[in-house]
Amino acid sequence: MAQETPYRKLPQQARGQQRIARLLDAAECVFAAVGYDAATTNAIAAQANTSIGSLYQFFPNKEALLTALAGRYLAELRDTLDQTLTPETTELPLADFLDCILGALGSFLGEHTSFRPLFISARHPGHTKDEVANAAYELRQEVVLRIDGLLALRAPSLAEADRLLYAQVCVDTVRGLLPLLQATPPSRRPRVIAEMKRLLLAYLAPVIG
Amino acid sequence: MAQETPYRKLPQQARGQQRIARLLDAAECVFAAVGYDAATTNAIAAQANTSIGSLYQFFPNKEALLTALAGRYLAELRDTLDQTLTPETTELPLADFLDCILGALGSFLGEHTSFRPLFISARHPGHTKDEVANAAYELRQEVVLRIDGLLALRAPSLAEADRLLYAQVCVDTVRGLLPLLQATPPSRRPRVIAEMKRLLLAYLAPVIG
Amino acid sequence: MAQETPYRKLPQQARGQQRIARLLDAAECVFAAVGYDAATTNAIAAQANTSIGSLYQFFPNKEALLTALAGRYLAELRDTLDQTLTPETTELPLADFLDCILGALGSFLGEHTSFRPLFISARHPGHTKDEVANAAYELRQEVVLRIDGLLALRAPSLAEADRLLYAQVCVDTVRGLLPLLQATPPSRRPRVIAEMKRLLLAYLAPVIG
Amino acid sequence: MAQETPYRKLPQQARGQQRIARLLDAAECVFAAVGYDAATTNAIAAQANTSIGSLYQFFPNKEALLTALAGRYLAELRDTLDQTLTPETTELPLADFLDCILGALGSFLGEHTSFRPLFISARHPGHTKDEVANAAYELRQEVVLRIDGLLALRAPSLAEADRLLYAQVCVDTVRGLLPLLQATPPSRRPRVIAEMKRLLLAYLAPVIG
DNA sequence: AATGAATGAGAATTCATTCAT
């Protein structure tokens, strides 16, 4: 889970920091537009208003952009979760607790559109080189661990293995339903979200107090 | 849903029929090994022990291989579902009913390992050219419609729109959980499957008799 | 100028003769539609409602189709010229004589649309493999020799070399002007043809009685 | 007549400018040797001592090379015509006037051997994608317009439409005769050129003062 | 550091021609 830093060199100067941020913004934009495979490093450099040479000054290869982008998402995701999922959340009734979690995730997804493919993408066993899926896995695991932590507070008597399983099932269920949510016209999305909550509530209620 | 036949020409000779099958087998194999994007038509031809020219005699391009493969899966899937999901299934208690459905899908997935990526792959809004996701969508919709049909028999009083939504939620939930199942070591898979069933049962019980 | 017969084998049976004719018709059609280079032998076979195998039964390669087609044109051209350019033509005033020649060539071109590219195409020195240009050259030479023959009757005192040069200049001039004629909207074509005649008349009058 | 610049990107570095020139030289050479259709981009890159990647860095496709080459010819042609066809030329007797024009064109053709195929090539109606013919058309039209302009000075009383037609007839006549000139052994070329002049003079004398 | 030109392996696809049936 711990990974080498994807950067070729950490720039000391502020200008470099900005350039990295611009490159990541560009990568986010291009990945979101055409997908990781179809994205070209030249297009990313162009989108960032830099030269391809500069891109490779900071990132050793295309995958490093993805990794760094995932890292940035991870940091932002942690921030969001830190702010919305406090230990007090644990005290809420289960339905409200779920609302909190789904709300936090939902707003994050809403604000980081290109995060969605990363969050959704599934690992295909065998495709060892599916960088997107690997990066996605790590991001989801972060959410899983958060939820696991909250469940631990809320239902201390649960066995650790069970708790982790419940958390994973919840996250993967949400992941599975996200495309349906996307494909649904906005007017009918609340209904889908309601189903999502009902599903998770029905699943968790028997095991969580 | 029905699409133009992806074949360039339907071979009149038996030899050609076999070669098409061999090419599809090869495509299945290569797609499963490295994914659609990374798969090369040359690799597929080689895997099929044919020349690249023969491949293009029957398939106008790489996408056609995927489409044809999805078509073959669809036909086989229909067969499997026809055999395992009879109207009588409807009479079973909900838990057994779910066992049937999940069992059918599970055995199909088990026998067609490279079908899984297709079944799992999600559409990323915006990537209009994501052929895998598009093909996957059609395959899943077939399952959705089957389940919808069964639900109609089982709970005739349900509104059609609700029924379809329930079916979609179930299928996408399973889709979401499949990677978890894959990533779980075989010894612990029964537990995951049990959770899957519990999840779906808890979701459906309140709305299905 | 004499060339090997382009046919792989001269079919004894009438059926084969017909098939050859059909193939040449098809080649004419396809060459006219997309040009020699872009024409594919498969397209020609398809247009002829035959199999590619049959095509190669009669023609050893693509060039042979062109050669045979040129041969057929040559025969037809000779027929046309035989009928329209009789020795009596020689007796006419020069203007009427030119009318005859241009009329004969014009009607032939009108009836054999795909003959035009062949007639027009120029040899590019150096492109030794420009089959179209080579075939075209032979066709034009036939016309040159005819005109030369007529000039010999009409102006017996001319030196042979001069006569041939005059004939060649006339033919190449017409060849040069044909694209202009084609590009001119039909309503204005008579004007272009009139210029063509004026040009040739002004050229020949001083040297031909 | 003005067309989009065929270049993919205008190189900012001097090195790139040189490389473009080298690539165009190579294209000129290869086109001249085997013709546009048979020329391969790899051969052009090799001839230019560059990698195929560099070629595509500057030219998006093979046609762009032709277009750029035609553009270069056009610029050079304009220069040549500017220098040789001054308004004073108009004052000369018609025979000398023709000498000037043919001389200018002749020397240009002599110095740019691979320009000839471009200048000669005819549009075949229907072959919409005949890039060579299209490029050739533009080059010839430049000459036509130049001659038209000179005729306007020389014979101001001519109707514009007539003038343009005369100019076109002259250019296409020359175009038609060029292959004959090429095919003639050098020793006899002056004779052919003399005929060419006699032809044009006889054509123009009645209409131009 | 920054730029962007240079590289070339590798991808998809075509098509003339051969050959098994």
Place this chain on the structure above:
DNA sequence: AATGAATGAATTCTCATTCAT
């Protein structure tokens, strides 16, 4: 003879990555 499947060299073009300036 007829059919059409099989072949594979050849072609155009891409793009991750390196390197000279």
